[in-house]
Amino acid sequence: MxxxxxxxxxxxxxxxxxxxxxxxxxxxxxxxxxxxxxxxxxxxxxxxxxxxxxxxxxxxxxxxxxxxxxxxxxxxxxxxxxxxxxxxxxxxxxxxxxxxxxxxxxxxxxxxxxxxxxxxxxxxxxxxxxxxxxxxxxxxxxxxxxxxxxxxxxxxxxxxxxxxxxxxxxxxxxxxxxxxxxxxxxxxxxxxxxxxxxxxxxxxxxxxxxxxxxxxxxxxxxxxxxxxxxxxPAEDAMQLDQAIAVGGGATPGRQIRIAVPRLPHIANFDDFDPLRTEPQVELMFVPPGQPLPLDVSLIILPGSKATIADLEFFRSQGWDIDLLAHVRRGGRVLGICAGYQMLGRLVLDPDRIEGHQASASGLGLLDITTTMTGNKQLRAITGVDVVTGSPISGYEMHLGVSTGPAASRPFIRFEDGATDGAVSSDGRTLGCHVHGLFHAPTFRAAFLATFGATSNQEDYSLRVxxxxxxxxxxxxxxxxxxxxxxxxxxxx
The missing domain is CATH 3.40.50.300 (P-loop containing nucleotide triphosphate hydrolases)
Known part of the structure; x- marks a missing residue:
């Protein structure tokens, strides 16, 4: 053959x-x-x-x-x-x-x-x-x-x-x-x-x-x-390391600056590829040893293969202090998958599925607790973003169940009526387990519009x-x- x-x-x-x-x-x-x-x-x-x-x-x-x-x-x-x-x-x-x-x-x-x-x-x-x-x-x-x-x-x-x-x-x-x-x-x-x-x-x-x-x-x-x-999309983080850059200031013509911390076990970072093509968006991955910039509009905590380990690494870099300072200045935060779990009050891994540590305090921006279980959620999804009402599509790929008062204000409503994610009471911090959000042109346009930016509304799949x-x-x-x-x- x-x-x-x-x-x-x-x-x-x-x-x-x-x-x-x-x-x-x-x-x-x-x-x-x-x-x-x-x-x-x-x-x-x-x-x-x-x-x-x-x-x-x-x-x-x-x-x-x-x-x-x-x-x-x-x-x-x-x-x-x-x-x-x-x-x-x-x-x-x-x-x-x-x-x-x-x-x-x-x-x-x-x-x-x-x-x-x-x-x-x-x-x-x-x-x-x-x-x-x-x-x-x-x-x-x-x-x-x-x-x-x-x-x-x-x-x-x-x-x-x-x-x-x-x-x-x-x-x-x-x-x-x-x-x-x-x-x-x-x-x-x-x-x-x-x-x-x-x-x-x-x-x-x-x-x-x-x-x-x-x-x-x-x-x-x-x-x-x-x-x-x-x-x-890049195959792995080796290519991401080569592309890392931290801006020294706003680029002319860019309405919104977005910072993503480069976690050691960062996963599915192609979530952000469509943002790279937006003419009014400046996207930067922040490497270890550099502070999270305070002059950005949005900080995104990405997915990770080791939630607790990367949460502890986040703290070791002083990024938790930078993140809270960003929020106090009126900045906004988005967590995706493990990044969403890190934004909660507590992450529990009693069976040590992801590593040797059984628990860690979260960053405390969302009132949720995540417990790791052996049942991995793997599925393609469609639904709507509750905040803007925009249709979304993507996929779930995560261990852990996140529950708590903040989940009563969900970020995503699936087509079957179930919900996912959470939004803070002031609306400035939100997160969900769904990957691929920014690949949906309608959602991306509506999300960027909340920052005063205009999207090209490009169908990223056509570009690929x-x-x-x-x-x-x-x-x-x-x-x-x-x-x-x-x-x-x-x-x-």
Whole structure:
């Protein structure tokens, strides 16, 4: 069955974007394509139609294929919630915590599950494009690997290796990978791609020849820096770190300034991508070590994979003092998911589901208490924003139940009549568990209007679609697509 796996010489070399672009490229050629990632590690996740959970990057790749995301597309998802442990999601459902010390344990079973999901996708597609994780050259992880060569051999999938020239030493990265891989792993690699090139690609012709002569792998193309990808959500917080900036003052023409603290376990921060496109909005992520600016209109507490741990980190930075000063000055606050829970009076985790700490005092801006439970809420939702009456859509993805007097003033009313979230008595602090609010143009416009800002009311989903088509068009020009199809055993 036609398939190809895109692996990389490291994290953040552009594998996710290349797979998304290739998915759209082949879909535009009339091929029935499916994306697949055997194992991902990310706190950015999406909800599938069946109520499961997969990595956000794989969900974007499904969109590129013009097909709904399913749990088979990313059967193993690890969501870091501490430096030594991650929540384990198997075929969309939480299975507990995997500790770093037991990295190899149960991997054989997880590999079988991954191969089973891959076979399911093969039955419904003409081509499956697989994304690796990290690098196959991390030989210390090879024994129990299910993300790269371990999966490629088990499923008998040919591999193309990607090198990132933007970070430098791309020749050494590819030649070095060839040097440390064993013979069987080397043989499974059928070619390489140079990614993120700036300038005239012909200047790297000698580099291509060097890599080809040292490895025996053919070069399949040099991909330019894809500026067209600007509207696409980042896969993980590594990319967010690179984009962090704190403004020294208001930017001319910006009616509203919004600050988001960069929490260690920040999750689903693509919630805020549509705000980046608003001409009257200045959005900034505040890194550790910097105070929350007092001259902003709004502070948003984002989602997190470790509510109590990130709440304690928030305090350690002095951000709780900054937040209260912001409120005293008449500023407004919005909490989303874990950020909403942090705004309450108390967060309880009696079974220590998210970490070692059983309880923590909240920031006290909303009169609610959150108790963590093992039942994770995963569902797509529609409803209205009670404050402005605007229609909203999005998804819930959270542990914990939040109750208290403030919940009698809900922020969101779902289509089925249930409510979520809370609004303070003065209306300046509000929060809910719903992700994706700002993707709804009507809500975004109504919300920004309360600050005196005018929205472009752009359908952000259309911008994403256009971006995927633009990336696919660039890959058509940069890559030897016929040779890629031949490696995948796909007849065009």
């Amino acid at each position: 036609p398939a190809i796996m895109i692996q990389g010489c490291g994290s953040d070399v552009g594998k996710s974007l290349l797979v998304a672009g290739l998915c759209r490229l082949f879909a535009n050629r009339g091929v029935v394509v499916r994306p697949f990632k055997p194992q991902n590690m990310s706190n950015n996740a999406a909800v599938t139609a069946g109520g499961g959970e997969i990595g956000r990057s794989t969900a974007l790749q499904a969109l590129a294929c013009r097909t709904p995301p399913t749990v088979d597309m990313n059967p193993v998802l690890l969501k870091p919630q501490s430096d030594i442990g991650a929540q384990l999601i198997v075929r969309g459902r939480r299975q507990g915590v995997m500790q770093a010390s037991s990295h190899g344990r149960d991997k054989r079973e997880l590999l079988q599950i991954a191969v089973g999901s891959f076979r399911t996708l093969q039955q419904e597609a003409q081509l499956v494009i697989v994304e690796g994780a990290g690098s196959p050259a991390e030989t210390n992880l090879r024994t129990h690997d299910i993300a790269n060569m371990g999966f490629a051999h088990a499923a008998e999938v040919p591999v193309v290796l990607v090198g990132d020239i933007d970070r430098g030493h791309v020749i050494a990265s590819l030649v070095g990978a060839h040097a440390v891989l064993d013979d069987l792993d080397r043989e499974r690699i059928r070619g390489f791609i140079i990614n993120k090139f700036r300038g005239d690609a012909r200047l790297f012709d000698d580099g291509l020849r060097t890599i080809e002569s040292r490895t025996g792998w053919p070069g399949l193309g040099v991909v330019p820096w894809l500026h067209e990808a600007g509207a696409l 679609e256009q971006s995927l088509d633009a990336v696919a068009a660039s890959l058509e020009q940069a890559l030897d697509v016929d040779r890629l199809a031949s490696i995948a055993q796909l007849e065009l």
